[in-house]
Amino acid sequence: GENVEQHPSTLSVQEGDSAVIKCTYSDSASNYFPWYKQELGKRPQLIIDIRSNVGEKKDQRIAVTLNKTAKHFSLHITETQPEDSAVYFCAVSGGYQKVTFGIGTKLQVIP
Amino acid sequence: DSGVTQTPKHLITATGQRVTLRCSPRSGDLSVYWYQQSLDQGLQFLIQYYNGEERAKGNILERFSAQQFPDLHSELNLSSLELGDSALYFCASSLSPTATDTQYFGPGTRLTVL
Numbered sequence: 001g002e003n004v005e006q007h008p009s010t011l012s013v014q015e016g017d018s019a020v021i022k023c024t025y026s027d028s029a030s031n032y033f034p035w036y037k038q039e040l041g042k043r044p045q046l047i048i049d050i051r052s053n054v055g056e057k058k059d060q061r062i063a064v065t066l067n068k069t070a071k072h073f074s075l076h077i078t079e080t081q082p083e084d085s086a087v088y089f090c091a092v093s094g095g096y097q098k099v100t101f102g103i104g105t106k107l108q109v110i111p
Numbered sequence: 112d113s114g115v116t117q118t119p120k121h122l123i124t125a126t127g128q129r130v131t132l133r134c135s136p137r138s139g140d141l142s143v144y145w146y147q148q149s150l151d152q153g154l155q156f157l158i159q160y161y162n163g164e165e166r167a168k169g170n171i172l173e174r175f176s177a178q179q180f181p182d183l184h185s186e187l188n189l190s191s192l193e194l195g196d197s198a199l200y201f202c203a204s205s206l207s208p209t210a211t212d213t214q215y216f217g218p219g220t221r222l223t224v225l
Contacts, residue, residue, distance in 0.1 A: 031211060032210070032211035034213065034214075036216075041199075041221075042218070042219075043113065043201060043216040043217060043218050043219055044154065044201070044216050045113075045216070046213060046214075046215070049213065051211070089153060089154065093210035093211050094210070094211065098156050098159070098167050098169055098210050099144075099156060099210045099214065100156070101153045101154040101155075101156075102153060103152075103153045104153050
């Protein structure tokens with residue numbers, strides 16, 4: 001089955017700095033890569049997703065880049081704010097295969 | 112608010128007992144997924160239903176079972192509960208049966224087994 005690795009497991013940044021979280025996957029047939037943000041005790045919420053026919057997608061301060069050849073994709077958050085503090089999960093799926101989630105990255109934005 | 116509802120919000124029970132968790136998908140969504148999230152762990156896929164039929168199975172224990180009813184709500188049944196079953200249980204819904212469709216998560220049910 002699919003194997004997803006997510007790094008780092010924890011990340012602390014100063015407010016205003018950028019944060020980057022990276023995920024690698026194993027199945028070259030995977031073609032859907034969403035990112036979820038989960039605040040403590042709350043539901044995972046989709047913040048951005050990318051499909052394999054594009055290499056980059058942006059939504060205000062959030063961007064995702066995809067390198068299908070190397071089988072990795074990254075989440076970039078610019079101008080971080082305290083409310084960005086949460087756990088971020090990457091996920092991978094393709095066709096009729098189930099979604100596989102990464103282990104999560106705990107992001108702390110220090111005011 | 113994602114439009115996905117789950118009840119109850121919290122559940123406290125004892126080892127050996129059986130509980131039922133309920134999920135109502137977003138209006139129009141036909142797929143329901145169940146996930147388990149243990150403390151400091153990622154999301155583990157348990158099972159998926161699409162339009163009443165089981166679609167995919169993940170790491171679901173034999174003590175656990177699920178079903179989706181004609182009105183599309185789903186129930187996850189957990190039996191012979193063990194301490195290690197304590198976790199957050201999320202359901203998610205999507206329109207189509209494919210895992211490449213965006214999934215919207217419910218607020219979760221926190222299960223505590225004492």
